[in-house]
Structure formats: structure tokens, C-alpha cells
Amino acid sequence: MSEEIRLSPTTEEGVCEAVMMAGANDGRLRVAGGGTRLDIGRPCNHTHTIDLSGLSGITLYEPAEMIISAWAGTPLKELEAALSAEGQMLTFEPNDLRELLGTEGEPTVGSVVASNNSGPRRVYGGAARDSVIGVRFVNGRGEVIKNGGRVMKNVTGLDLVKLQSGAWGTLGVLTEVTFKVLPKPELVRTLALSDLDDRSAVQAMCAAMGTPFEVTGASHLPAAGNGAEGSRTYFRIEGMAESVAYRSAKLSDALAAHGATGTLEEDESDALWRSVRDARPLAEPRDRRVWRASLPPTKGPDFVAGSGALSYYFDWSGGLVWFSTPMDADVDAIHRLAANHHGHALLVRAPHDVRAHAQIFPPQQAAVERLSAGIKASFDPSHILNPGLMVPDAPH
Amino acid sequence: MSAIAFPEPDVLVLDRRAEIQRGLAELVPDECLITADRELVPYETDAFTAYRRVPLAVVLPETTEQVSAVLRYCNQQGVPVVPRGAGTSLAGGAIPQEDAVVIGVSKMSRILEVDYANRTAKVQAGVTNIAITDKVARDGFFYAPDPSSQLACTIAGNIAMNSGGAHCLKYGVTTNNLMGVKMVLLDGTIIDLGGSALDAPGYDLLGLVCGSEGQLGIVTEATVRILRSAEGARPVLFGFDKPETAGACVADIIAAGIVPVAMEFMDKQAVEICEAFAKAGYPLDVGALLIVEVEGSDEEMNATLSRIVEIARRHNVTSIKESQSAMEAAAIWKGRKSAFGATGRVADYICIDGTIPTGKLPEVLNRMDDIIERYGLRVANVFHAGDGNLHPLILYDINDADERRKAEEAGNEILKLCVDVGGCLTGEHGVGIEKRDLMTHQFNEQDLHQQMRVRAVFDPTWLMNPAKVFPLEGRIEPVLEAAE
Numbered sequence: 001m002s003e004e005i006r007l008s009p010t011t012e013e014g015v016c017e018a019v020m021m022a023g024a025n026d027g028r029l030r031v032a033g034g035g036t037r038l039d040i041g042r043p044c045n046h047t048h049t050i051d052l053s054g055l056s057g058i059t060l061y062e063p064a065e066m067i068i069s070a071w072a073g074t075p076l077k078e079l080e081a082a083l084s085a086e087g088q089m090l091t092f093e094p095n096d097l098r099e100l101l102g103t104e105g106e107p108t109v110g111s112v113v114a115s116n117n118s119g120p121r122r123v124y125g126g127a128a129r130d131s132v133i134g135v136r137f138v139n140g141r142g143e144v145i146k147n148g149g150r151v152m153k154n155v156t157g158l159d160l161v162k163l164q165s166g167a168w169g170t171l172g173v174l175t176e177v178t179f180k181v182l183p184k185p186e187l188v189r190t191l192a193l194s195d196l197d198d199r200s201a202v203q204a205m206c207a208a209m210g211t212p213f214e215v216t217g218a219s220h221l222p223a224a225g226n227g228a229e230g231s232r233t234y235f236r237i238e239g240m241a242e243s244v245a246y247r248s249a250k251l252s253d254a255l256a257a258h259g260a261t262g263t264l265e266e267d268e269s270d271a272l273w274r275s276v277r278d279a280r281p282l283a284e285p286r287d288r289r290v291w292r293a294s295l296p297p298t299k300g301p302d303f304v305a306g307s308g309a310l311s312y313y314f315d316w317s318g319g320l321v322w323f324s325t326p327m328d329a330d331v332d333a334i335h336r337l338a339a340n341h342h343g344h345a346l347l348v349r350a351p352h353d354v355r356a357h358a359q360i361f362p363p364q365q366a367a368v369e370r371l372s373a374g375i376k377a378s379f380d381p382s383h384i385l386n387p388g389l390m391v392p393d394a395p396h
Numbered sequence: 397m398s399a400i401a402f403p404e405p406d407v408l409v410l411d412r413r414a415e416i417q418r419g420l421a422e423l424v425p426d427e428c429l430i431t432a433d434r435e436l437v438p439y440e441t442d443a444f445t446a447y448r449r450v451p452l453a454v455v456l457p458e459t460t461e462q463v464s465a466v467l468r469y470c471n472q473q474g475v476p477v478v479p480r481g482a483g484t485s486l487a488g489g490a491i492p493q494e495d496a497v498v499i500g501v502s503k504m505s506r507i508l509e510v511d512y513a514n515r516t517a518k519v520q521a522g523v524t525n526i527a528i529t530d531k532v533a534r535d536g537f538f539y540a541p542d543p544s545s546q547l548a549c550t551i552a553g554n555i556a557m558n559s560g561g562a563h564c565l566k567y568g569v570t571t572n573n574l575m576g577v578k579m580v581l582l583d584g585t586i587i588d589l590g591g592s593a594l595d596a597p598g599y600d601l602l603g604l605v606c607g608s609e610g611q612l613g614i615v616t617e618a619t620v621r622i623l624r625s626a627e628g629a630r631p632v633l634f635g636f637d638k639p640e641t642a643g644a645c646v647a648d649i650i651a652a653g654i655v656p657v658a659m660e661f662m663d664k665q666a667v668e669i670c671e672a673f674a675k676a677g678y679p680l681d682v683g684a685l686l687i688v689e690v691e692g693s694d695e696e697m698n699a700t701l702s703r704i705v706e707i708a709r710r711h712n713v714t715s716i717k718e719s720q721s722a723m724e725a726a727a728i729w730k731g732r733k734s735a736f737g738a739t740g741r742v743a744d745y746i747c748i749d750g751t752i753p754t755g756k757l758p759e760v761l762n763r764m765d766d767i768i769e770r771y772g773l774r775v776a777n778v779f780h781a782g783d784g785n786l787h788p789l790i791l792y793d794i795n796d797a798d799e800r801r802k803a804e805e806a807g808n809e810i811l812k813l814c815v816d817v818g819g820c821l822t823g824e825h826g827v828g829i830e831k832r833d834l835m836t837h838q839f840n841e842q843d844l845h846q847q848m849r850v851r852a853v854f855d856p857t858w859l860m861n862p863a864k865v866f867p868l869e870g871r872i873e874p875v876l877e878a879a880e
Contacts (some may be wrong), residue, residue, distance in 0.1 A: 064651040065754050065784070087653055122594065129600060130572045143842045151751040152783040153569065153823035155558045155607045156831075156838055157865065158847040162571070162603025171599070183653035206513040212536070212627045212692075243696045296514045296592040319514075319594045344597040362597040367585045372599050374853035379846070390598070 005047070010054040012136065012144055012175045018050050019173065019384060020142035028387050031169035033073055033108030036098050037115055040348055041168055041389040043356050050173060052110055058082055059176060060150065067133065067150050069178040072110025079109050089184045092128045093119030095277045100290060101349055110174040116166030119277035120217040120236070123209065123316040129165035131179045137164055137172030140380025145172065152180050163375065170386045171379040185238035189248050190217075190269035191261040195230035198222065198301040202318035204258040206297055208235050209317045211254050213247040218317040219276045234264075234272060279322045279348075281313055288324035289350045291334065295319055295343030303341040307334060327351075331358045338362065361390050399804075400447060400488075400829050402863050405495040409452070409475055416475055417453050420497065423465040428503065430454040439480070439498050443545070444488035444830055446746075446794060451478065451492035456500045460578060460586055460616040463499060467614065468584030470497055476859050477582075479610035481553025482524070484545040486736075486747050487828025489557060489609050493863055499614055501552045507531050508617070516575060516592045517622050521552035521615045525559075528620065537622045540567035543824070544733045551618050558607030560824035562732065563689075565782040566657045567623070569824065571606040576619035579605065581612075582855050592619055604850070609826050610861040612854040626691035629657065631728045632701060634708050635682035635715035639663055639777070642684040643757035645711040646781040649688070649704055650754070656704070659782035660687040660732050666739075666776040666789070673738030676731030677724065679715045686781065687732055735778045736789070743791040744800075745776075746807045750814030751823035754784040760817060764788060764810055771806040773799070785823035786814065812837050827865045835867055848872050 007018040007029075022029050030046035032038055034053060052073035060069040063086040070079050076094060083089050094112045098104065111117070113135065118127040134148035147160035163171055193204060201220035208215045217236030223229070235255075237247050252261045264272060275281065282290050288310055295303055297318035304312050304321055312323035325334070331347060331354075338345040344362035347355075364372070369391070376383075387393040409416070417431040430436055431453050441448035452475070457463045470477050476496040483490050492498050501522035509518040510532055517528055517539065525546040528539040542561035543549055549559070555577065560569040567573070576590030589605065590596035605612055636642040639661075646659055662670065662678075662685045671678040678685060686708075690700045705716060719725040731738075739745050752760050761777075768775045768790065779786040788810060792803035811821050811831060815838045821831045835844060848866060858871070 062753065062755060064647045066650060066655075067753075116595070116600070118595075126568060126572050127595060129603060130568060139846060143846070145843055145846045146839075147843065147847075149818070149820055151753060151785075151819050151823070153560055153564065153751045153780070153785045154820040155569075155824055155826055156820045156822050157827065157835065157844075158611075158850055159558070159571070159603055159607050160847065160850065162600040162606075163850070165603070166595075166600055182655060186653075203513075206515075209515060210512055210537075210624050212624050240696075240699060242699045243692060246693060246695060294593045294595040294597075296511075296516070298513050316594055342591055343593045346597075364598050365587060367581070367587045368589065368598065368601065371581075371587075371601060371853060375599055375601075375604075375850060378849035378853055 006049050006051055008051045008054045012138070015050070015055065015138045015173050015175055016142045016144060019138050019140065022048060022384050023140070023142060023382055027384065029384055031173050031386050033111040034075065034105035036101070036103045036105050036107050037111055039101050039103060041355070041360050042392070043352055044386050044389050045393070052173070053108065055175060063088060066181050067152070067178060068181055069134070069150060069176060070109050071176055072108060072174040074109045075106040076109055076112060077106065083181055084184070087184050088181045090131060090179060091121060091125040091182045092131050093121040093277055094128060095119045095279070097278060099283045100279045102286070109177055113165050113174055113177050114167065114169045120219060120273055120315055123218060123319065124214065124216040129162055132161055132165050132177060133180050134178035135161050135164050135174060136176040137174045139172045140382055140384045144175070148178065150178050168386060168389050170376060170390055173385060187241045187244045188236060188238045188269060189244050190264040190272060191235045191237070191248060191252060192264060193233040193255060193259050193261055196233050196258060198304065200258060201231065201233040202297060202301055202314065204233055204255055205317040208251060208255060211251060213237065213251045214239070215251065217273055220314040220318070221281065222313065236273065276313070276315055282311060282322055282324050287327060289327060289329060290322070290324050290348045291345050292348055293321045293323070293338050293343055293345040295321065295338065295341050299341040299343060303337060303343065306337050335359055335362055400833065401868060402449060402493055403868060405493060409495040413452055416473060419469055419473065420453055420455055420466065423469060424455055424457055424462050428456050428458060428462065439492060442483040442485040442488060442490040444486055444491065444828065446800065447488055447491055447829065449491060449493045451496050451498045452494065454498040454500060456503045458503045460580060463580045463614050463616055464584040464586055466497070466499055467580050467582055471582045471584070471859060474859070476862050478861050479556065479614050481522070481550035481556065482548045484549045484553065485557065485826065485828055486749070487822065487826045487830040489826050489828035489864060491829060501550060501614070501616065504616060511592070512537065514592055515622050516619050518617065518619045519551055521555070521618055522550050525549050525551060525554055528622070532622050536625050538625050539620055539622055540573050541570045544736055551620070552615050555606050555615050555618060556608065556610045557826040558824070560785065562658045562660055562780060565659060565780070566655060571603055573621045574602065574606055574618060575621055577602060577605060577615045578617035579613045579615045582860055590619065609828065609865050611851055611865060612860065627693045628697060629689055629691045629725065630697050631687050631689040631719055631725050633678065633717040633728065634686040634688060634713050635679045636684045636686070636711065637714055638683040639761050640758040641711050642686050643761065643781065645686065645708055647754055648707050648711070650782065652703065652707060654700065654703060656688050656782065657691050658687065658689040661777065661779050661781040662732070662735070663777040665774065666735055666778045669738050669742055669776055670731040670735050673741065674727065674731035674734050676727040677717065678731060679717065682714060687728060732778065739776055739789045739791070744794040745789040745791050746803050748786060748788045748790065748807050748810050749822045749825040750811050750819055751783070751785045752814050752817050752819035754781070756817040757784070760813060763813055767806050767809050771802045773803060773806055784819065808834060829863055832865055833867050835865070841870065844870070845872055
């Protein structure tokens with residue numbers, strides 16, 4: 001088969017045909033939605049790109065049941081607009097990394113699931129994988145498989161929905177996804193503390209998360225990263241109007257030992273959480289590698305201090321560290337450091353030639369890697385789907 | 397439809413019974429091994445008591461290493477293994493078979509570490525669900541999933557079944573509150589999945605293991621999310637003239653953008669049974685009862701409740717009763733959570749666990765009544781109305797073979813109805829043996845084969861809890877699959 005042919009199915013059957021065609025011809029498919037995240041992970045040694053953007057549209061939306069289903073290639077913004085029109089939202093605040101990665105196109109709902117992409121509200125409301133309640137996908141044999149469904153509580157059989165979430169398209173080409181959703185809060189208020197060092201900030205954030213006041217975002221931007229004079233630590237409270245006023249006041253009291261809290265204006269608050277969500281503080285300069293590390297929140301500051309980070313900030317109460325390193329930083333040392341702090345790191349932005357050889361996804365215990373390889377083979381025995389994206393592929 | 401079948405016991409294993417018992421005795425201390433016939437009987441079933449099989453031996457290890465040694469031995473000897481928590485499965489998930497070794501985690505019941513800053517608790521898997529909340533409650537924290545059996549059930553069992561509870565409308569089920577496990581694979585390998593970071597790396601094996609019904613390995617430790625309790629919580633009783641009205645009220649509450657912590661439904665029969673048992677103060681002159689719980693400060697609860705009351709009035713609510721004290725609140729929940737136990741005092745019952753799209757509630761309630769009536773049976777309905785997880789309790793007499801058959805058939809019809817309207821066979825109890833043979837109604841052959849291929853990665857020879865989840869007919873030969 002010739003190099004880099006684009007397959008653009010518009011139906012689920014079309015996806016099956018594409019996968020079977022690849023299987024019959026020793027082909028390897030790179031799975032693409034809107035193409036905004038194709039530069040994350042190891043470059044696939046692919047023969048074709050399967051472009052899902054033509055498999056698009058909302059297939060079911062029941063606001064009173066708080067669930068929505070859509071074809072995998074549906075633009076995220078289309079789904080979010082439909083939800084917004086009914087006063088609802090995705091709970092996990094998926095990010096948009098186009099600015100960080102310098103990519104174009106429209107993020108799709110399939111890619112949100114495939115990358116288990118969760119933003120600031122993850123610390124309160126769970127990850128993308130917690131909101132996905134059903135999937136349909138085409139496995140490497142060209143078979144359509146369904147798992148989960150359209151109801152919120154479902155423990156029938158093995159949970160392949162979870163396996164597909166965060167598998168980066170290596171275990172199947174997602175064709176349809178179903179999310180549980182929530183009402184949009186009536187009111188959002190963001191409180192800020194000033195001039196805390198990293199340790200004090202994480203302490204304050206963990207204390208806030210341990211109050212009954214339902215903090216839905218907790219982020220700390222050190223002085224260097226935020227354009228302000230000193231550091232800022234942000235806390236978000238959402239809900240019914242009367243309740244937001246009450247809880248904001250109580251949270252301010254609870255944080256009094258860390259200083260006086262200020263309140264952000266509404267548009268300022270929106271812009272802040274979008275920026276935190278999308279890693280905008282690290283978009284520039286371009287000649288740096290960008291990482292995200294997931295750790296127990298209290299380990300965040302020590303991890304950063306040892307990482308040689310050029311710039312960084314904390315989300316998820318300290319449990320998510322976005323940071324940048326020089327282009328020649330030791331990748332394996334970062335992975336080791338994260339593991340030593342009970343966490344793991346993902347190299348999100350790096351040049352193509354680096355990604356071809358470096359450890360992008362965190363290494364795991366040998367027995368777990370063996371299981372993962374077995375699971376890959378159980379879905380995609382001929383290694384047709386995104387081969388090598390997460391772990392180096394066996395010779396084809 | 398005939399009674400649920402068990403696989404034929406492996407004669408080669410049964411013939412080596414004494415030898416296998418001796419082999420196990422070399423791996424664990426005497427007090428951790430049960431082989432005497434009489435002492436094995438308590439392990440012959442779980443809370444799905446209509447079926448029972450006495451196992452070959454029961455091992456109650458004290459450490460992960462002992463679990464590892466026993467699993468490795470069973471794997472080498474080709475002996476089936478049935479994992480067991482507290483034996484509270486309503487789906488028969490822990491029912492053994494004659495040629496199997498039961499591995500119970502009940503001796504591993506310590507809470508290892510509580511970390512309030514990171515909001516995690518690390519526990520041994522045999523700890524009871526309630527023990528975690530008991531441990532952290534004095535500091536204002538709790539562990540969210542709260543199955544009705546929480547006084548007895550273990551975290552190991554909760555993980556195996558991905559247990560839910562009354563409050564998962566807001567807080568999610570086990571899989572949403574589980575951050576890491578230490579588990580032992582069939583070959584004895586000990587692995588750690590996830591941990592105390594928010595996200596786990598690689599494929600979501602933690603998510604796969606949760607709800608896998610003891611088929612992939614045995615979990616010996618878990619790290620769970622603990623949460624700060626709300627300032628206050630107030631369950632309120634809403635009485636309606638008939639079930640359909642209560643169902644419509646639930647849909648309108650959600651449509652109004654209000655997601656209460658819990659919304660529980662009970663029909664007249666269930667109200668009467670629970671009230672007689674728990675003296676919770678439930679109104680007895682209603683056709684259906686909703687327990688709606690709100691959380692927060694007094695002001696917040698008042699504000700939310702006033703909106704809910706307004707909606708309920710539009711649906712001609714016949715009585716509203718707010719709990720006035722912590723004791724009253726506890727009594728209201730005691731009544732609901734003892735629904736299964738209280739029902740067990742008046743009759744034997746089959747507990748259904750299907751989930752339906754909540755919009756189908758009125759239709760399903762009507763069709764369910766038709767089914768029950770056709771079989772000449774009685775039903776008591778309790779369920780988690782907010783998420784559509786139904787628990788009709790079909791009442792019957794276990795000593796009346798014909799009635800038992802009718803109850804099972806009616807139950808199967810109701811479960812198929814749940815699937816047909818867009819729902820599923822089980823919302824939180826698991827498939828076990830109970831719903832195993834209905835799996836083909838929800839999944840086609842390709843769906844099931846994909847699940848079995850994943851299962852085979854962990855257990856290629858069907859030794860781990862082998863009688864469960866997948867219909868006995870149509871199982872694929874994993875060895876052949878692997879050689880493909």
C-alpha cells in the first residue's frame with residue numbers, strides 16, 4: 001500500500017471496512033479525530049491515517065436523564081453547545097491543547113475519551129473516564145464491540161469502557177461515546193490567595209479540598225508563570241447562587257491563616273480556568289519540552305524542586321504539575337523522579353525525532369507491562385491500530 | 397428455563413482432594429485453613445442463598461504473600477479458585493463449587509494509613525466498607541460508596557462487584573472512588589495498580605479490575621478516596637398516591653438542574669415492610685415514597701429543599717416529612733437500608749438489580765406489574781430513582797419449587813425488559829451466577845468474545861471464579877485464541 005493514504009469513513013461500517021482492509025494488506029492505521037493531539041506519544045509507523053471527523057453528530061441526548069451520546073468524530077464544541085443550550089455540561093472540563101502543541105483542527109469527543117482528557121474540575125468531579133458510561137468501537141479484527149451503555153449505573157460484564165478511556169486509540173477505533181453530564185452551576189466564584197510559596201500553596205489547597213465547601217478547582221501559579229507580581233493560588237466554588245456566597249465566605253475564613261483572599265471578576269475567572277485547563281502558561285517559549293505529572297498532591301512541590309523545571313504550575317490541588325524542561329533534559333530521570341514521588345509523568349510536547357526514541361509514557365512494573373501487552377493483543381492481535389504510540393511495538 | 401447450572405466438577409481435582417488439602421496446609425498457618433466437612437458448610441453460599449455448593453477447602457490468608465502462594469499452587473495444580481469477601485453477594489458471586497478452593501480475605505482487615513491532606517485511605521481488602529467511614533468520621537471524613545450491606549461487606553467484595561449504594565447519584569460508585577490496588581494474579585505475581593496519585597498511568601487496568609467479579613485476580617490492599625462530609629444532610633420523605641407520579645417527580649427534579657445526594661423510591665409494599673421493621677416514621681397511606689436527601693449548611697439545604705418541594709407539589713405530593721434530628725435521619729436511612737433484610741423476614745425473595753433510563757420509569761413500572769401479576773406473585777419495589785437502578789424484590793416461598801421457578805422466570809423477564817428499554821442487567825450487584833445466562837440478551841457474541849479475550853489475559857484456563865459472569869455455553873477456548 002502506498003504511503004499516508006487517508007481513509008475517511010462516515011459510518012461505523014466504514015470504520016470496520018477500513019480496519020479489515022488494513023488487516024488484509026499488512027497496513028497500520030494512525031487513528032485521528034480532529035488531529036489536534038496527533039503529536040502526543042510515539043510517532044506511529046503507519047501506512048494510513050483513519051480520519052474520524054466524518055463520523056459526526058449527536059446520536060442521543062436526554063437532558064432529564066443527564067446523558068448524551070455522539071459519534072466519535074463529533075467536534076467537542078458541538079457537543080458542549082448542545083449541552084449548554086439545556087443548561088448542562090461535561091463534568092470533567094476537557095482541555096484544548098492546540099495552543100500548547102501548535103496544532104489546528106477541532107478536538108473531537110472521541111479524542112477526549114481516547115486521551116482521558118480531564119481539566120481542573122477533575123480534582124472534584126472525577127476524570128473523563130469517570131464520566132464515560134458507554135462506548136462502541138471497532139477492534140483490530142474489524143468487529144464492532146459495544147460496552148457500557150446509556151445508563152449511569154451498569155456493572156454488567158467486564159468494564160471495557162475504562163480500558164478504552166486513555167488507551168489513545170491503541171485498543172480500538174472509537175465510533176460512539178456516551179457521557180453522563182451534570183447541570184451547569186448557576187454561579188462560579190474564584191477566590192485567590194497571594195504570594196504563597198509552593199509548599200504553603202499546596203498546603204492551603206489540600207486544606208481547602210478537605211473542607212465541606214466543595215472546591216471544584218484548586219490551582220497554584222508561581223510568580224514566574226502568571227504575569228502578576230507574586231504567586232497566586234486559586235480556589236473555585238460553584239453552585240446555586242445563595243450557596244456559592246455562603247461557601248465562599250466560609251472558605252475564606254478557613255484559609256485565613258494563609259492570608260486574605262481576593263475574588264476574581266467573572267470574565268477574569270473564566271479566562272484563568274481556561275488557561276490552567278489548556279496549559280497556556282507553558283505554550284511559550286516553543287523551544288522547551290512540556291510535561292504533565294500526576295502525583296499525590298502533597299508530593300507536587302518536592303517533585304518540581306527536583307525536576308529542573310524551567311517553568312511550572314500546579315492544578316488539582318497540587319496533584320497535577322504542568323512543567324517545562326530544556327530540550328536536552330534527561331527524560332528517564334524525570335520518569336524516575338516522578339516514580340520516586342509516587343506519581344508518573346507524560347511527555348506532552350517534544351519534537352518528532354525525540355518522540356521517536358524517548359520514553360513518552362511512564363514506564364511500569366514489568367508484570368503490568370506484560371498484562372498491558374496481552375490486553376493490546378486481545379483487542380488488536382495484528383497491531384493495526386496506532387502501533388507503538390504508547391509502548392514500542394513488536395517488529396511488524 | 398431450568399435452574400442455574402454449575403460446571404461439572406473436575407473429577408481429577410476431586411480425586412486429589414486430600415492431597416490438595418495437604419498441599420495448602422504447607423502454605424498457610426493451620427488457623428488459616430478449613431478442610432473439615434462441617435466447617436466448610438458456612439462457605440457453601442453467599443446472600444444468593446437458593447444455590448449452594450460446599451467447596452474443597454477454604455483458605456483465609458493473613459498476608460498478600462500467602463495469597464500469592466495459594467494462588468500459585470492452585471494454578472499449578474489446576475484447581476479452581478473462588479475469591480470471597482464477606483459473602484454478601486446478592487448475585488451468587490462468591491458461591492463456590494465442589495472442586496474449588498475458596499480464598500477469603502476476611503483476616504486481612506486492617507486500615508493501614510489515612511492521609512487527610514491527600515484525602516486517601518490505604519486499607520487491607522478484608523476491611524468492611526463501614527469501618528473506613530468509622531475510622532475517619534471523627535475527623536469529618538467519609539468513604540462514599542454505601543451499599544446496603546455496608547456493615548458486613550468488604551472492600552474486596554465492593555471492588556469485585558463495583559458496588560454502589562444510595563448516595564452514588566452524587567458521589568459515584570466504587571470505581572469512581574478507588575485509586576489503587578495491590579492484587580495477586582493467578583500465577584502468584586503481586587502487582588500494584590494506581591496508587592495515591594489522581595490518575596493511573598497506562599491502560600486503565602484499575603478500572604478493568606473494578607467490577608471484574610473475582611475473575612482477574614485477588615485484591616489484597618486498596619487505596620480509596622475519602623471525602624470531607626457535608627456540614628449537614630437531611631433526608632426528606634415525599635409521599636405520592638401512585639408510583640408513576642413519584643417517577644415523574646424524580647425526572648422533573650433532575651430536569652430543573654437539581655441533583656440531590658440521593659433519591660430513593662419505595663412502593664407501598666416496601667414501605668409497609670420497612671416501617672414494620674425499622675419504625676422509621678414512614679407514612680403508610682401512600683402509593684409510593686421518595687426519600688430525597690440534600691446536603692450542606694441549614695440555609696443551603698433549605699434553599700434546595702424549597703425548590704424540590706415546589707416541584708413535588710406540582711406532582712400532587714400527598715405528604716412531606718423532613719427529618720428534624722440526626723436520630724430521625726438515621727431512622728429514615730435505616731428503614732431504606734434494611735429493605736432487603738426486612739423483606740427477608742416476611743418471605744424469601746429474589747432481588748432484581750436492572751438499570752433503566754429514568755425516562756422509562758413509568759412504562760417499566762407498569763409492565764413489571766403485568767409480569768408479576770401474570771405469575772401470580774407479589775413484589776416490593778425499592779430503587780435508586782435518580783440513576784434508574786431498580787431493585788424489585790420478588791417474594792416467594794423457597795420451599796415451593798413451583799413458586800421458586802416462577803419467581804426466577806419473572807425475574808428474568810423483568811431483567812430482559814430492562815435491557816429492552818435501553819438499560820442493563822445489573823447496576824451494582826454484579827452478574828455472578830444469577831444473571832450469567834442472560835448475558836446473551838445484553839451482549840452479542842462479538843461483545844462477549846472480546847470480554848472473554850481480555851479475561852484470558854489474566855486467566856487463560858478458566859480457574860478464577862469460573863462459574864460466573866459468562867454463560868457456560870459459548871465460552872471460547874482461550875488457549876486456541878492465544879495461539880492465533
